[in-house]
Amino acid sequence: MSAVPADYQPRADLLAGRTVLITGAGDGIGRAVAEACAAHGATVVLLGRTVRKLERVYDAIVDAGHPEPAIYPMDLLGAAPTHHEELAQRVDSELGRLDGLLHNAGILGPMTAIERYDPDQWARVFQVNVHAAFLLSRACLPLMRRTGDASMVFTSSGVGRHGRAYWGAYACSKFAIEGLSQVLADEVQNEGRVRSNCISPGPVRTAMRAAAFPGEDPQRLLTPREVVIPYLYLLGPDSRGLNGASVDAQSR
Numbered sequence: 412m413s414a415v416p417a418d419y420q421p422r423a424d425l426l427a428g429r430t431v432l433i434t435g436a437g438d439g440i441g442r443a444v445a446e447a448c449a450a451h452g453a454t455v456v457l458l459g460r461t462v463r464k465l466e467r468v469y470d471a472i473v474d475a476g477h478p479e480p481a482i483y484p485m486d487l488l489g490a491a492p493t494h495h496e497e498l499a500q501r502v503d504s505e506l507g508r509l510d511g512l513l514h515n516a517g518i519l520g521p522m523t524a525i526e527r528y529d530p531d532q533w534a535r536v537f538q539v540n541v542h543a544a545f546l547l548s549r550a551c552l553p554l555m556r557r558t559g560d561a562s563m564v565f566t567s568s569g570v571g572r573h574g575r576a577y578w579g580a581y582a583c584s585k586f587a588i589e590g591l592s593q594v595l596a597d598e599v600q601n602e603g604r605v606r607s608n609c610i611s612p613g614p615v616r617t618a619m620r621a622a623a624f625p626g627e628d629p630q631r632l633l634t635p636r637e638v639v640i641p642y643l644y645l646l647g648p649d650s651r652g653l654n655g656a657s658v659d660a661q662s663r
């Protein structure tokens with residue numbers, strides 16, 4: 412389903428004065444969306460586990476003359492509820508607001524049959540892909556509610572809507588993310604201050620896609636930069652009123 416207008420083009424100052432937090436911002440889709448948000452005026456909080464990658468994104472944004480981002484190194488696998496709460500407090504005390512939150516970080520885990528799936532690996536995939544998104548949403552909601560027009564975006568996948576053999580915990584985690592987004596959307600519907608939607612990026616040329624489809628020719632896939640427009644739409648003010656949707660980034 413696509414709720415993004417087919418001809419949508421974000422205006423240059425779409426996110427001016429706004430703060431957007433992106434998880435998994437050091438690579439792949441997260442990096443491209445972070446750079447696009449900054450290019451449209453946002454102060455971006457770059458969350459990820461590899462500092463070297465976050466620094467590269469920071470440099471690219473600053474070199475391009477966009478608002479200076481903030482780097483927040485955090486391994487979502489080991490982060491406790493208090494770590495998420497500390498993050499929300501830091502964003503509040505140092506930046507004063509949070510208008511957009513993209514839950515983008517994710518891991519694929521093993522591609523194997525359920526009966527052979529290692530339980531520890533299963534738990535790790537759920538920790539990063541689902542529990543971290545729950546903990547971060549929970550910690551950031553009070554701050555986001557204050558702006559009056561904030562957007563929470565969760566990252567789904569085609570296998571989060573139709574289960575497929577050997578996609579194991581990854582597919583199940585994406586079903587859970589669709590559920591988390593819908594439950595939250597229903598809870599915030601009447602307030603109208605925060606909205607919650609899902610995006611499924613479709614096949615995109617990243618390290619994760621290459622790991623899942625090693626025989627595929629990556630040149631046939633869109634690059635992360637080529638899929639950022641629906642993300643900008645969901646994160647910015649133009650999607651105000653859209654809540655509880657699940658959007659396909661590549662079917663505009």
Ligand code: NDP
Nearest residue numbers: 435438439440460461486487488516517614615617619620
């Ligand atoms: P990448 O593997 O390229 O990037 C994932 C990002 O998540 C990386 O920056 C990675 O950090 C970060 N990350 C992973 N584990 C953790 C952790 N424990 N703590 C903090 N950060 C972490 O993936 P994509 O860009 O392809 O995927 C982005 C999202 O899109 C994911 O949710 C994925 O499931 C989804 N998706 C992607 C599709 C595709 O075709 N690419 C299709 C459908 C959905 P680091 O670089 O340090 O490892």
